[in-house]
Each structure stands twice: as structure tokens, then as C-alpha cells.
Amino acid sequence: MNYTDKLAIGTAQWGLDYGATNKSGRLTDVVVQGLLDSMRAHQITHLDTAASYGDAEIRIGNLDTTGISIQTKLSARHNTCDDLMLSLRGSLARLKTNSVNSLLIHDWFTLDQHETESVSQFFELSVEEGLTSHVGISAYALSDLERAHQTLSIWDTAQIPINIVDQRFIGAAESFPGIAFQARSIFLQGILLSPNSEHADVTTFHKFCHVQDVRPLALCLQFINQQQWLDSTIIAPTSTNEFDQIIGSISTHALGIDFRPFHSTDEGLLDPRTWG
Numbered sequence: 550m551n552y553t554d555k556l557a558i559g560t561a562q563w564g565l566d567y568g569a570t571n572k573s574g575r576l577t578d579v580v581v582q583g584l585l586d587s588m589r590a591h592q593i594t595h596l597d598t599a600a601s602y603g604d605a606e607i608r609i610g611n612l613d614t615t616g617i618s619i620q621t622k623l624s625a626r627h628n629t630c631d632d633l634m635l636s637l638r639g640s641l642a643r644l645k646t647n648s649v650n651s652l653l654i655h656d657w658f659t660l661d662q663h664e665t666e667s668v669s670q671f672f673e674l675s676v677e678e679g680l681t682s683h684v685g686i687s688a689y690a691l692s693d694l695e696r697a698h699q700t701l702s703i704w705d706t707a708q709i710p711i712n713i714v715d716q717r718f719i720g721a722a723e724s725f726p727g728i729a730f731q732a733r734s735i736f737l738q739g740i741l742l743s744p745n746s747e748h749a750d751v752t753t754f755h756k757f758c759h760v761q762d763v764r765p766l767a768l769c770l771q772f773i774n775q776q777q778w779l780d781s782t783i784i785a786p787t788s789t790n791e792f793d794q795i796i797g798s799i800s801t802h803a804l805g806i807d808f809r810p811f812h813s814t815d816e817g818l819l820d821p822r823t824w825g
Contacts, residue, residue, distance in 0.1 A: 564603025
């Protein structure tokens, strides 16, 4: 299966020193341009960014993004519908575009009832004015999806954490039909690829990789490939070499592995909000 058409490039490291195992820090202009060139070479046409990713939106706005669909995320805590419209127009100005392909609320899990109502109004208005084609939330738990279903008048997209040890959202597409699901944190911010983790669930995974003589990167991607209900997958390489490794591993011969035994129930591992 050719999975590259489902890939999107995450840009947190374009504007921030982000990631539990990121040793590269904020990416240089040379690396960012190289990643954009690699995207085009592999027909990857989606960028995922956020207003909170440092100056990532500004850097994207200064690039030639012809043919690239951009998704951005906004924070809605303590914001009215008018506040959110101002925030969106600020993002559009930084991105140097009249609209984005999709727009998500970054901090959905923090919002009270009045704020969720403001988001619902904001989504309707932003779509009506042609400022975005798709709207939705960035989720951390299944309860976030249920709350969106109950409170939003329109939404069609959800970005979710999912990887070999975090399988909480498997089955979400059946529970929320019509929602396009985007996978993030497929390497658990690099923890699943690092040999230094001492967490029992991660070391179990690494021991299995050793026995099977296969790289953790390849198995992480095989797990994601099995989730054919996913609409897209966000990767965040910090170099063109990392990008090439990911692209090369996507086509690795599938081993037909049952990944269910690797599912962790340790929220302290799965949820970055608990990492301090």
C-alpha cells in the first residue's frame, strides 16, 4: 500500500524546540526548505501548524507553499467568537493566505460550556466566510470526541494521538462516522524510537523489535498502516535524513503482527500533559 498520500508534515519544531527526544532544537531555514522540497518530491501536500508553535506560521508564510494545503490550530481558552475570529485572521496574515484547508481547536479539553459555545459559533462563521473548509478539534481522550459531538453544530475533523502503545482511539471511526481522523504522536514524541526509555511497556516493544530483527521505526509505521480508517498521519522529521528514513520504512514488508498486546494503560506514559 502506498501510504505517502496520507502523510502530512507537522511543524512544531519549525517554530519551537519541541519533542521529548528532539536533539535538533528549532529547525534551521535550510532544513525547513529541504523538508518542503522533500514533501513535493513525494507528493505530500499537507502541512500541520498552530498559532502556538512559536514563529512556525510566519516561516510557512515566507515559503512558497503553492499546492500545499495548510492546517492550523488555535487556542480557545478565555476567548469569545470575536476573539477567535481575530486569532484566525492573525494566523492567516502570518501564513500570507486568505484561507486554510482546515482549522482545529488546540485546547479543546480545557474549555468550559461558554467557550465551547463560542467555538461552535466561530466554526460556523469561519466556514460561511470561506476562511476554512474543515473544522474540528485536537483530542487527548475519547471524552473530547464525545463532547464535540454533543456541543458543536459543525465539525468534521479530529486529530488524535495513536501509536503502538496508545491504542485508545481504535474504534473511534465507528463511534463517530463522518469524522476525518488525523494521527499524531505516532512515535510518542520519539520515545518509541529511543533505546533509552526505561518504561516497561516501551522496553517490551523494543525487545520484540530485537527478536524480530526489525527497527522500531518500521513497526511503528506498520501499526499506523494497519489503521486504514485514519484519514491522514502527521510526521515531524527534524531533518531530510529522518524524512527519508520514514518514507523508506513505510514500504517495509508487513509482518502481519497483532499489535494489541503492546497496548499500554499507563496514562503517565500516554498523555504528554502528565509529563511535566
